[in-house]
Amino acid sequence: MIKERVAQLRELMKEHQLDAYIIPSFDAHQGEYVADYWKSREWISGFTGSAGTVVITLDDAGLWTDGRYYIQAEKQLAGSGIRLFRMADPEVPFYTEWLADVLKEQATIGFDGRVFSTQLVERMKKDTAAKQMKIHAKDDLIDQLWYDRPAVSDAPAYIHDVKYAGKSRTEKLAEVRVEMKKHQATHYLVASLDDIAWLLNIRGTDVPNNPVVTANVLITDTNCTIFIDSKKLRQDVKEVLEADGIEVKEYEETTATLEKLPTDAVMLYDDQRINYALDEAIPTAVKRIAKTDVTTTLKAIKNDVEIENFKACELRDGVAMVRFIKWLKEEVASGNITEIAAEQKLEDFRREQADFVEPSFDTIAAYKENAAMMHYKAEEATQKTLEAQGLFLVDSGGQYYDGTTDITRTITLGALTDEEKHHFTLVLQGFIALSKVKFLHGSTGGNLDVLARQPIWAEGIDYKCGTGHGVGFFLNVHEGPQSIRNSNHVVLEKGMIITNEPGIYLEGKHGIRTENMLVVVEAEKTEFGQFMAFDTITYCPIDVDAIEVELLTQAEKQWLNAYHEEVYAKLSPYLNEEEQAWLKHETRAI
Numbered sequence: 001m002i003k004e005r006v007a008q009l010r011e012l013m014k015e016h017q018l019d020a021y022i023i024p025s026f027d028a029h030q031g032e033y034v035a036d037y038w039k040s041r042e043w044i045s046g047f048t049g050s051a052g053t054v055v056i057t058l059d060d061a062g063l064w065t066d067g068r069y070y071i072q073a074e075k076q077l078a079g080s081g082i083r084l085f086r087m088a089d090p091e092v093p094f095y096t097e098w099l100a101d102v103l104k105e106q107a108t109i110g111f112d113g114r115v116f117s118t119q120l121v122e123r124m125k126k127d128t129a130a131k132q133m134k135i136h137a138k139d140d141l142i143d144q145l146w147y148d149r150p151a152v153s154d155a156p157a158y159i160h161d162v163k164y165a166g167k168s169r170t171e172k173l174a175e176v177r178v179e180m181k182k183h184q185a186t187h188y189l190v191a192s193l194d195d196i197a198w199l200l201n202i203r204g205t206d207v208p209n210n211p212v213v214t215a216n217v218l219i220t221d222t223n224c225t226i227f228i229d230s231k232k233l234r235q236d237v238k239e240v241l242e243a244d245g246i247e248v249k250e251y252e253e254t255t256a257t258l259e260k261l262p263t264d265a266v267m268l269y270d271d272q273r274i275n276y277a278l279d280e281a282i283p284t285a286v287k288r289i290a291k292t293d294v295t296t297t298l299k300a301i302k303n304d305v306e307i308e309n310f311k312a313c314e315l316r317d318g319v320a321m322v323r324f325i326k327w328l329k330e331e332v333a334s335g336n337i338t339e340i341a342a343e344q345k346l347e348d349f350r351r352e353q354a355d356f357v358e359p360s361f362d363t364i365a366a367y368k369e370n371a372a373m374m375h376y377k378a379e380e381a382t383q384k385t386l387e388a389q390g391l392f393l394v395d396s397g398g399q400y401y402d403g404t405t406d407i408t409r410t411i412t413l414g415a416l417t418d419e420e421k422h423h424f425t426l427v428l429q430g431f432i433a434l435s436k437v438k439f440l441h442g443s444t445g446g447n448l449d450v451l452a453r454q455p456i457w458a459e460g461i462d463y464k465c466g467t468g469h470g471v472g473f474f475l476n477v478h479e480g481p482q483s484i485r486n487s488n489h490v491v492l493e494k495g496m497i498i499t500n501e502p503g504i505y506l507e508g509k510h511g512i513r514t515e516n517m518l519v520v521v522e523a524e525k526t527e528f529g530q531f532m533a534f535d536t537i538t539y540c541p542i543d544v545d546a547i548e549v550e551l552l553t554q555a556e557k558q559w560l561n562a563y564h565e566e567v568y569a570k571l572s573p574y575l576n577e578e579e580q581a582w583l584k585h586e587t588r589a590i
Helices: 002-015 040-045 067-077 095-102 118-131 141-145 169-182 193-200 235-243 253-259 276-281 294-300 304-334 339-351 368-372 418-435 445-457 554-574 577-586
Strands: 020-023 053-057 061-065 083-086 108-110 134-136 187-190 216-219 224-227 246-249 266-269 287-290 356-359 364-367 391-396 398-400 407-412 438-440 468-470 479-484 497-500 503-506 510-513 516-526 529-536
Touching: 002 020, 002 040, 002 053, 002 141, 020 040, 040 053, 040 141, 053 095, 061 067, 061 095, 067 083, 095 118, 118 134, 118 276, 169 193, 169 216, 169 294, 187 193, 193 216, 193 294, 216 253, 224 253, 235 246, 246 253, 253 276, 294 479, 304 339, 304 398, 304 407, 304 516, 304 554, 304 577, 339 356, 339 364, 339 391, 364 368, 368 391, 368 503, 368 510, 391 510, 407 510, 418 445, 418 497, 418 503, 418 510, 418 516, 418 529, 418 554, 445 479, 479 497, 554 577
Parallel strands: 020 108, 061 083, 108 134, 187 266, 224 246, 266 287
Antiparallel strands: 020 053, 053 061, 187 216, 216 224, 356 398, 364 391, 391 407, 438 529, 468 479, 468 497, 497 516, 503 510, 516 529
């Protein structure tokens, strides 16, 4: 089927006189996770990962994806005629560099301009300039082939109460306008869906697991306009927005409004989040200032209300996790639990909790070697049945009105090999090192990444992904600009939320990951400056049965015992006597 689709696409390319056609993972707002309508790359390739770009030429085809998906991509591309380019590996060219190498002089490269950022197109132009290649960004060729393409969502938007958000939309707009003045910008265009949801305190269901609504926003020093399908705005929601001075226009009016901007306007935007088609609508004479969305930086630093809400929802999420792990360990011997059954049971426990809305991403419920695929998704035809032996990895989270959670636990189901216990312990050591670090203000995730990797690197092992990412507040589970990875240079500020999730992944054997969420806090201030630390806000036991205890230092044992003491103290009041006794055992001192 994939080969047939690619063949049909090549025929369309010939009709449009295109030498290559590019299909990325993005939607019109450059989101990491997208609605089904925008899953063109998955449709043309069969690869279901969240990140990757397919490039089709008239005689070749490739998929570029990162280290999280190498194993998965190899399997899903088998027999498709599409080659895997491991983009994190040395000597592997970026796809625009590859096109510049394999295409002829003055070749034409096609793509849908809505799903490419301005920044990516500018790089494409630069990489292909030597051969004077042409860009054709007008046509969505996949739409001409995908006859049963899902419809665009018309689900309604709703208001996110300020008792959760901590700040009103008018307060947030005032903060944005202060930043605009710093850059002497007359206009600010926001297309990032989670930024818009945060800014206007609205939420929606347009993207699974991400409570966002499809819209664009244009801000001046006196006006704010939201461009949104009117069918998505109930009258009461519209009235709330208009009462705060938000003008409402149809989504399709975005382009026409941009085309009419005065030529002396100064446009602030994020060229990684504005699609090329929108940028092309802005008059050439308008000065552009491209930088990370100011809303992204503002929402990354959680206010006091958000942080307290986060901690409250993490307690409820921890209760759900404890009940799930207890159930799993007690029922696995029945031989009736599959990966999908475990996934569904965990969601059931979360749905019992107050203010739960939906999962925050597709649960990774992976037994034994399936866990070596970092972003594995169990399917009916290929899932495993759990046995009373080995390791089971579950990476999951919840969307609550008062926060977003992301947690991974690798769970002992029975007898373990020495290698499994050893690797579990190495991961734990890296996890503890990052959890308890104290660092000078000005440090970045790039500075700290090595702490989590050092015990793993010491044995010649690595994981081909970052160590941690920012998390939204009842928003996207992956949020920037901060992250724990060697390439990140964003200063870690008080109030930022970030994950800590080192791992070991051995194809054909096992995958091990332990993950908590952390909030950046201030430690002491001395003559050397302000020191910072992490406060752990995820509460769930780490499986002591999987630990090679003699490998841990005394300081590592002390940290783990103190963490487990806190987990029991915080969660036990919400558990019944049987659950309390179970948790007491799981959090026993080592």
